[in-house]
Amino acid sequence: MRLPLLAANVGLCAGLVLSATPAYGAARPNAAFLSVTAYGGTTMKGVFLQCPGATEGHPYGEAACAALDAVDGELDRLPSRARRVCAARGSVTATMDGMWRNRPVGWQKTFSSVCDLYAQTGAIFRF
Numbered sequence: 001m002r003l004p005l006l007a008a009n010v011g012l013c014a015g016l017v018l019s020a021t022p023a024y025g026a027a028r029p030n031a032a033f034l035s036v037t038a039y040g041g042t043t044m045k046g047v048f049l050q051c052p053g054a055t056e057g058h059p060y061g062e063a064a065c066a067a068l069d070a071v072d073g074e075l076d077r078l079p080s081r082a083r084r085v086c087a088a089r090g091s092v093t094a095t096m097d098g099m100w101r102n103r104p105v106g107w108q109k110t111f112s113s114v115c116d117l118y119a120q121t122g123a124i125f126r127f
Helices: 002-020 063-071 114-121
Strands: 030-038 043-051 092-100 104-113
Touching: 030 063, 043 063, 092 114, 104 114
Parallel strands: none
Antiparallel strands: 030 043, 030 092, 092 104
16 A cells, blocks of 8 residues: 555656756856956956846846846957046956856956956946
8 A cells, every 4th residue: 555655756756856957958047257367367356147146246247147148148249338548557357257048158358457347348347
């Protein structure tokens, strides 16, 4: 009498595990590690961004996700913005590595200053 009950429980548990596991090729969250490095290679700051989801570590996470989504994770497609003159000196390099819409993305670009970085990338690297 207990054998059918045991088999039913095992079947139910297996069904729950399989339904909780994403199918191969299923959509995964967009996620990237963003970093800013000062001239000379010292990482000034970095943050993990997951869209939608883990945007708490990024002060403008929702806006950064929206900007990345608008260009399909391809930062070279960001619209050009007017450059501002600022007092900040020293070049910085911005880097993004991760997955966007189920494909790997990698990007790196050096800017003349942090002000130029912010002007060209908007909310994405403002952390």
